[in-house]
Amino acid sequence: MSTPTILSPCVRTCRLLNEVCVGCGRTRAEIALWTRMTEAERDAVMSRLDQQGSA
DSSP states (O other): OOOOSSOOOOOSOOOEETTEETTTOOBHHHHHHGGGOOHHHHHHHHHHHHHHTOO
């Protein structure tokens, strides 16, 4: 299995507000599943974060 190319968007400001991290913009579920996501799933999350201005 190869190393994922999309790194975590975590900025170490981990605080949830309404189930969304105020630091990186990911949902609680996305944070929990990040290490098990496929590259395509990670790319989708990163695209959403870019559109929201969170990444």
